[in-house]
Amino acid sequence: MKKKEIVLPQIKFKYSSLTDENGERLRYPDETCYFCGKDNIIFGGIIDAHRKNPKIMCENCAIKKFAKDNGYKTLKVASARRRRLFDVSYLFTDMITERYLKKHEKFNLDDISEKEYNMIVQIARDIFNAIDRNEKERIEEIFDQKDIEKELNFYIKDLFK
Numbered sequence: 001m002k003k004k005e006i007v008l009p010q011i012k013f014k015y016s017s018l019t020d021e022n023g024e025r026l027r028y029p030d031e032t033c034y035f036c037g038k039d040n041i042i043f044g045g046i047i048d049a050h051r052k053n054p055k056i057m058c059e060n061c062a063i064k065k066f067a068k069d070n071g072y073k074t075l076k077v078a079s080a081r082r083r084r085l086f087d088v089s090y091l092f093t094d095m096i097t098e099r100y101l102k103k104h105e106k107f108n109l110d111d112i113s114e115k116e117y118n119m120i121v122q123i124a125r126d127i128f129n130a131i132d133r134n135e136k137e138r139i140e141e142i143f144d145q146k147d148i149e150k151e152l153n154f155y156i157k158d159l160f161k
Contacts, residue, residue, distance in 0.1 A: 003141060005073050008080040011145050015097045015109055016090040025059075033058035084140045091145070092152050093124040096159065103160040127155055 029040045034047070034055035044062025047055040057065070067078030097109070100120050106112055128136075142148045 004071060005077060006143070007077050008084050008141075008143060009145070010080075010083065011087040011091050011148070013087075013090060013094050015094045028056075031056050033061055035061040081140075088136070088140050088148060088152075089124075089128050091148065092128050092155075093121055095149065095152055096120055096124045096127075096156055099156065099160045123159075127159075131155060 025042045027040050028043050031041050032039050033041050041058035044057045044059035063079045066082045067075055072078035097120050139151045
């Protein structure tokens with residue numbers, strides 16, 4: 001089966017969350033999708049972000065655009081692959097958070113300050129951004145989360161020792 005036809009499984013997070021307290025995806029009630037006109041959208045992206053009037057896109061329109069731009073066979077495959085673009089970096093942040101908490105004998109995010117958490121996120125962002133783009137794409141295509149974690153551990157094996 002070709003990679004453009006494989007539905008990648010959802011990555012599970014321990015600390016990162018894109019849902020509200022009820023487990024629902026976060027919505028933006030004050031935003032309207034430029035393309036389909038729907039309100040109260042799940043945010044999907046921005047077109048012309050650096051211009052005076054950026055265009056907000058809902059997740060559904062972003063998935064359709066991603067599928068078309070990248071030649072995915074179905075929206076389900078495109079959705080899973082697009083989600084992976086973000087989720088691998090969130091998983092990386094989760095892994096660094098876990099290391100930090102263990103190093104400092106903490107048990108959850110409530111045990112650290114906002115300043116500490118922001119520092120963790122910045123460290124994760126800096127390290128992840130330094131990973132070669134082709135290497136990130138290779139990791140994003142890995143099917144099993146445990147195998148993704150093994151690959152990402154290479155980049156943080158000496159962190160917080």
